[in-house]
Amino acid sequence: MANGFILKGDLLARLGEARSVLVLTGAGMSAESGIPTFRDALTGIWARYDPQELATPEAFAADPSRVWQWYEHRRALVREAQPHAGHLALVELESMLPELTIVTQNVDGLHQSAGSGRVWELHGNIMRSKCHLTLRPISRNWLADSPHTPPRSPYVKGGLARPDVVWFGEPLPSEALEAAMETAARCDFCFSIGTTSLIQPAASLPLYALEHGATLVEINPVETPLSPHADQSIRAEASTSLVTLVSQLRSLRRDNN
Numbered sequence: 448m449a450n451g452f453i454l455k456g457d458l459l460a461r462l463g464e465a466r467s468v469l470v471l472t473g474a475g476m477s478a479e480s481g482i483p484t485f486r487d488a489l490t491g492i493w494a495r496y497d498p499q500e501l502a503t504p505e506a507f508a509a510d511p512s513r514v515w516q517w518y519e520h521r522r523a524l525v526r527e528a529q530p531h532a533g534h535l536a537l538v539e540l541e542s543m544l545p546e547l548t549i550v551t552q553n554v555d556g557l558h559q560s561a562g563s564g565r566v567w568e569l570h571g572n573i574m575r576s577k578c579h580l581t582l583r584p585i586s587r588n589w590l591a592d593s594p595h596t597p598p599r600s601p602y603v604k605g606g607l608a609r610p611d612v613v614w615f616g617e618p619l620p621s622e623a624l625e626a627a628m629e630t631a632a633r634c635d636f637c638f639s640i641g642t643t644s645l646i647q648p649a650a651s652l653p654l655y656a657l658e659h660g661a662t663l664v665e666i667n668p669v670e671t672p673l674s675p676h677a678d679q680s681i682r683a684e685a686s687t688s689l690v691t692l693v694s695q696l697r698s699l700r701r702d703n704n
């Protein structure tokens with residue numbers, strides 16, 4: 448922070464003047480709310496569990512009860528979690544700019560709980576469930592009344608409740624993906640926060656924004672494949688980075704008025 452600002456050079460001014468900002472978030476955004484990431488070496492979910500056995504349609508077909516119970520455990524963590532100061536900083540940033548869109552790979556709903564208004568969920572939401580055959584949503588009341596693990600579908604014989612998340616090998620929700628691509632193409636500033644930038648198509652969104660002329664800033668304590676492309680990589684955690692950044696943008700605005 449040579450000039451005392453978290454963003455280098457004129458990047459803070461560019462953010463302040465942006466008409467449309469895209470914020471892509473990954474598991475690192477939720478880490479400080481107590482939700483484990485996937486690929487961090489010791490604490491990541493995929494360090495302890497094999498995704499092929501828990502997060503694929505084949506895994507669910509082979510052992511629906513095991514998969515459902517594993518998601519019950521993850522839902523319990525999400526129920527306990529609260530948005531942190533970084534989530535709230537993004538809400539404030541949205542109020543300071545003409546347009547800020549969050550595209551998240553997270554399935555925990557923390558951006559919405561914090562109060563962010565424009566949020567697209569690329570990988571679904573773990574608190575919602577759907578029929579594994581018809582893909583129609585299943586209400587929480589129906590699930591609560593069911594004695595089965597997993598609960599049976601209200602729609603079709605043989606159907607079971609499954610989490611409304613995107614498993615490996617499944618397509619992303621088309622409305623969210625189209626909105627994400629459209630926002631990436633027209634945004635003038637893009638943040639990539641707390642993601643390893645490994646899983647497609649989410650990983651391509653910041654590059655797509657860059658190709659269309661956006662400024663790109665990454666927030667992640669460690670280097671990722673996106674880092675060499677970014678105008679700046681802030682090597683710090685999401686909460687402190689975002690709180691500092693928003694407070695500095697607020698001060699800049701005050702000084703300029």
Ligand code: APR
Pocket residue numbers: 472473474475476478479484485486487491552553570640641642643644645646666667668669671683684685686
């Ligand atoms: N602040 C910012 N970044 C952090 C923090 C933090 N406090 N803590 C960890 N990180 C970073 C890690 O350095 C890592 O690069 O967050 C990233 C988390 O990466 P992953 O666990 O791979 O999560 P993500 O990129 O969101 O995974 C994408 O993979 O398994 C699937 O569907 C799952 O949505 C997930 C997708």
